[in-house]
Amino acid sequence: MSEKPIHLFVPTFRVDETLAAIRECLECGWTGLGFRTLDFEAAWREYTGLPHAHFLTSATAGLHLAWRLLAEADGWKPGDEVITTPLTFVSTNHVLLYEGLVPVFADVDETLCLDPASVAERIGPRTRAVCFVGLGGNPGRYREIRDLCRERGLRLVLDAAHMAGTWQDGVHAGGDADVAVFSFQAVKNLPSADAGMICFSEERLDAEVRKWSWLGINKDTYSRTHGEGVYKWHYDVEHVGFKYHGNSIMAAIALVALRYLEEDNARRRELADRYDRLLAGHPRIDRVPMAPGSVPSRHLYQVLVDERDEVIVELNRRGVYPGVHYRDNTLYRMYRHGEGTCPRARRASERIVSLPLHLRLDEPDVDRVAAALVEAVALRAPG
Ligand SMILES: Cc1ncc(COP(=O)(O)O)c(C=O)c1O
Numbered sequence: 001m002s003e004k005p006i007h008l009f010v011p012t013f014r015v016d017e018t019l020a021a022i023r024e025c026l027e028c029g030w031t032g033l034g035f036r037t038l039d040f041e042a043a044w045r046e047y048t049g050l051p052h053a054h055f056l057t058s059a060t061a062g063l064h065l066a067w068r069l070l071a072e073a074d075g076w077k078p079g080d081e082v083i084t085t086p087l088t089f090v091s092t093n094h095v096l097l098y099e100g101l102v103p104v105f106a107d108v109d110e111t112l113c114l115d116p117a118s119v120a121e122r123i124g125p126r127t128r129a130v131c132f133v134g135l136g137g138n139p140g141r142y143r144e145i146r147d148l149c150r151e152r153g154l155r156l157v158l159d160a161a162h163m164a165g166t167w168q169d170g171v172h173a174g175g176d177a178d179v180a181v182f183s184f185q186a187v188k189n190l191p192s193a194d195a196g197m198i199c200f201s202e203e204r205l206d207a208e209v210r211k212w213s214w215l216g217i218n219k220d221t222y223s224r225t226h227g228e229g230v231y232k233w234h235y236d237v238e239h240v241g242f243k244y245h246g247n248s249i250m251a252a253i254a255l256v257a258l259r260y261l262e263e264d265n266a267r268r269r270e271l272a273d274r275y276d277r278l279l280a281g282h283p284r285i286d287r288v289p290m291a292p293g294s295v296p297s298r299h300l301y302q303v304l305v306d307e308r309d310e311v312i313v314e315l316n317r318r319g320v321y322p323g324v325h326y327r328d329n330t331l332y333r334m335y336r337h338g339e340g341t342c343p344r345a346r347r348a349s350e351r352i353v354s355l356p357l358h359l360r361l362d363e364p365d366v367d368r369v370a371a372a373l374v375e376a377v378a379l380r381a382p383g
Pocket of ligand 1: 061091185
């Protein structure tokens with residue numbers, strides 16, 4: 001194998017611009033909460049049109065706070081249930097356990113996102129909410145699930161970790177959920193090093209989450225330092241909160257990345273369209289349909305093939321290093337209670353492959369990956 005390796009994810013940072021943005025934080029002496037975190041929150045609200053946004057250390061932290069605040073607001077009890085997908089990163093489901101909520105797994109459809117019919121079947125007397133994951137940036141049948149939640153009086157949390165820059169009919173992902181949580185982790189479409197954003201639809205919950213993310217303290221250090229008034233040390237601590245707020249270095253990196261998000265996602269879609277054209281009609285390679293009317297972020301480009309593990313080994317031999325997003329969570333000891341309840345997710349989990357998709361790929365790279373996949377499938381899963 002002499003050709004250059006093609007990896008799944010390689011983030012692109014505008015290095016000089018990003019270093020200048022970090023430098024500003026260092027020069028003015030403010031690297032923590034406030035300053036650029038506030039600027040980034042404002043920029044994110046303006047870009048997405050979402051009414052509220054609070055910058056955090058990660059999407060995992062955001063999802064945890066989402067459940068904590070909804071449970072508080074609605075008076076949920078330990079043992080109450082949330083319908084969720086087994087085809088996700090474990091963060092999505094771990095945070096339910098942090099709060100004593102029970103993940104009830106529903107199956108996925110051909111978009112690899114939750115299937116509304118399966119969600120409807122799982123609703124029971126203790127169901128309080130649904131968690132929808134926009135896998136790879138695909139909204140799937142999110143809107144049907146939103147309508148179902150409205151009809152049945154359930155809360156809806158959107159795990160939008162992959163959805164920075166996903167639009168549907170001109171609306172950014174998250175606008176109609178009770179809360180949407182985005183990830184700006186190192187390899188996401190809007191990369192920082194590690195950060196996330198929680199976007200509540202209700203103003204009261206946005207105000208609350210700012211305290212919850214800062215140990216329950218009701219006045220942050222930045223407003224105490226820069227705000228009006230005397231006796232700035234006279235803050236109150238309203239409850240035992242968490243140390244989950246983001247910092248200005250991450251926000252400075254993210255502010256630069258946000259300037260390029262639309263352009264970068266458009267390029268991802270171009271590359272994904274090229275994969276689509278090259279793989280269309282292949283009898284042993286199934287592509288994943290995007291939701292109608294959506295302009296997806298294209299965090300992932302996924303296909304389904306038989307003998308997936310062998311196919312990946314064959315791709316590795318050709319210098320192509322794809323990924324698997326994700327293994328059915330009910331395979332993990334933690335979530336065995338859901339085993340056997342989601343056959344389509346299990347089947348997808350055995351067949352799914354994420355092909356390399358990032359901004360350092362060019363057209364010949366995509367052609368090489370697609371050709372390698374076709375060869376690997378012919379060798380390992382000839383049918
Ligand atoms: C679907 C999904 N949800 C949540 C997360 C957690 O994001 P973070 O790494 O920002 O905590 C990830 C991260 O990969 C993810 O893929």
